[in-house]
Amino acid sequence: MIAPRRFLPSIASLRALEALDRLGSASAVAEELALTQSAISRQLQTLETQMGVSLIQRSRKRLTLTQAARDYVTDIRPALHQIAQASMRLQVPQTGGALNLAILPAFGMRWLMPRLPEFARVHPEVTINMATRLQPFNFAAEPFDAAIHFxxxxxxxADRLLLKHEQMLPVCAPDLLLGRPTGDPAALLQLPLLHIQTRPHAWQDWFAQKGIDSPGAVPGTLYDQFSAIIQAALHGLGVALLPDYLAEQDLAMGRLIAPFGPAVEMDGAYYLVWPQDKSRHAPLTLFRDWLATQAQPEDLLPR
Known part of the structure; x- marks a missing residue:
């Protein structure tokens, strides 16, 4: 039996509350939902009346959520995602089912996307819906069947399938090294180094593998995504330590050079990960079995 109506607020009012929590202002909520601010205010008032709980603090024309409302949003947000996903599947016929997949933006674009046409050719009946996520998350809180993560x-x-070990190499724009010695990894300590936020100790680990003493934390500028650090390297702002799959295209075209040796295997790897209760989900099984043919062997040699 479905719960009584008083426990089932309208989707419109729940969307308004969730958006206010995420965006922080009624004007931003109104813009996202294509409504007036007064309409947003009425929806929130209706929700408060139905729930019998104060959800909104109103001061100087600014709306903020109470702690109870923030906790409520945390609980309902996954449900709103699930309703949206179910509605999308209902409206888009999918004879072979759908796979909702979270991907890392850089790995997804550079490693996975070039391979997906083959999967589409072999399994045209399966629809893959993708969304990017930079940070690990809880499958119970997000409507994903699987994720590709590092x-x-x-x-x-959850269970996992190894896709690729992390192999990194220093790259930079050719002009950055004009008049400078190349080939000696220790010379990198005299150059501006670019750091990626998700690999804070990458340069330290790389120097250690090369047998080079680095003075503790390696100084340099910090970037939050590989797309940004690649652009910085292309424009001569410094040397980036990149996964080999991200550098190969620019290296082949001569936009970047790698004069400090081949890629070095680092800690960590890329995996397809899925909740154990989704193991028999048919689209996931087809995708997982196909992806295994694209994956790197579990024991990479030489190590």
């Missing part, structure tokens, strides 16, 4: 392969309550 890590050590440990994800509680």
């Amino acid at each position: 890590g050590t392969g440990v994800w509680p309550g």
